[in-house]
Amino acid sequence: MTQTVPTPAHTVQQRYRDTDTAAPADWNPVLRVLHEHRSVRRYLAEPVSDATLRLLISAAQSAPTSSNLQVWSVVAVRDPARKARLAALAGNQAHIEQAPVLLVWTADFARLRQLAADRGVPLDGADYLESSYVGFIDAALAAQNAVVAAESLGLGTVYIGAVRNKPEEVAAELGLPEQVFAVFGLVVGHPDPAEDTRVKPRLPQQAVLHHETYDLVTQRAHVDEYEQRIAEFYAEQKLSHSWSERVLARLASEESLNGRHRLREALANHGFRLR
């Protein structure tokens, strides 16, 4: 492909679909990769090498972790049969089968539990809801570094929250012991250039960035503005969605959570007391 590189101003503007957005104060290759992110849902068969995988994980481990606890682990799944079974458990998402690697990121307290047991000391702090959030946050920070690293190498990614739809089955498939819980999956592979993926516009910055104190009331106008801007994006994809309708439907009811209303029970079954 011979493409001209978009200007920094254009790159930031396309994130908001707002040509009034000021040109950025600074620019560099890192900012370009961050701003150009898009989720990829069609992949080539081309594999991801062990050397590349190691590089994604060293990037992930370079992310901050609360008190250096490192309460996360990741399972790399490449076996086609296992990927197919996980795809079925995660709402039949074809890209899980199509891409060469599925990384399943876990909140992992088993490593520290083993250490505590070996030394005969308590680890009662791990039994609190707080600690589960630490595990989920640590896994997210690490995984996001892997996403940025992958995209800098021309690879595509997409997160798979649907590994939480059937947590017990996913845990059995990956041999996860007590205290190791699958937080989300991440598909990694070479993007199929036939897929027309555009940058998805986000809410106007004024809706999410607050100064000194939080402001709810003025968000209505920003959401209305966003509806117009994302309609343009949807139309290009031959869709006639409304963002508000979609997100409200996603969180409308117990049923709309696709099994994840059971998460508390599933975590308890897996040794997380969530006090």
Add this chain to the structure above:
Amino acid sequence: MTQTVPTPAHTVQQRYRDTDTAAPADWNPVLRVLHEHRSVRRYLAEPVSDATLRLLISAAQSAPTSSNLQVWSVVAVRDPARKARLAALAGNQAHIEQAPVLLVWTADFARLRQLAADRGVPLDGADYLESSYVGFIDAALAAQNAVVAAESLGLGTVYIGAVRNKPEEVAAELGLPEQVFAVFGLVVGHPDPAEDTRVKPRLPQQAVLHHETYDLVTQRAHVDEYEQRIAEFYAEQKLSHSWSERVLARLASEESLNGRHRLREALANHGFRLR
């Protein structure tokens, strides 16, 4: 400072303090920024401009978000008096006062609740534990993009999990309504070059990266290896810590959570039902 740029191999090796780590398969400026991360706890007084702040937030909004829900917001605190009060609430961390900006990242369901109320539709899915994790994960993915963007610009950062120590007081300080909860803070500023911050070594990659299925037993040897490597890092900082002792102490008991054992109650008080 006139420094030679470390080789890619050296940069990855210092993350593990392991000179046997193979040179990376690829390299670029993004991978360098990711691998060179270190937390900064001493800052210059120099401000962070509005234009730079906007760029950090557009990078943050470019991160993936579950089903495009965008259930996070961020409050930028620059007022010295407010920063000082938040520093006191977060265990008297001096760098919160010293740095020009504290970004407080929140899990935010108030925006969608307002939208649902305006339209008279239910949002019962938001009442589940699952949805709180979505908010925490979304905030973490966004914040980590902001960290990478900041470091690419030569700025320093450090996460402040201690905003969860006294959640009600932090919420009052920031005017957070029901359904908006402070997940963590992030200090941003210009690093004081007088601080000798080194890259903190992480667990051997074999401890956190599993292939096809999870393996707990072999982790003991990797943890033992890590104890040796991080001891070298601690010694350089004139500390005589053991990683295992530190992390086990951090999670030993209710008391060791510094108030965060109350997180479930605090979230409930703030409108999160966590069903």
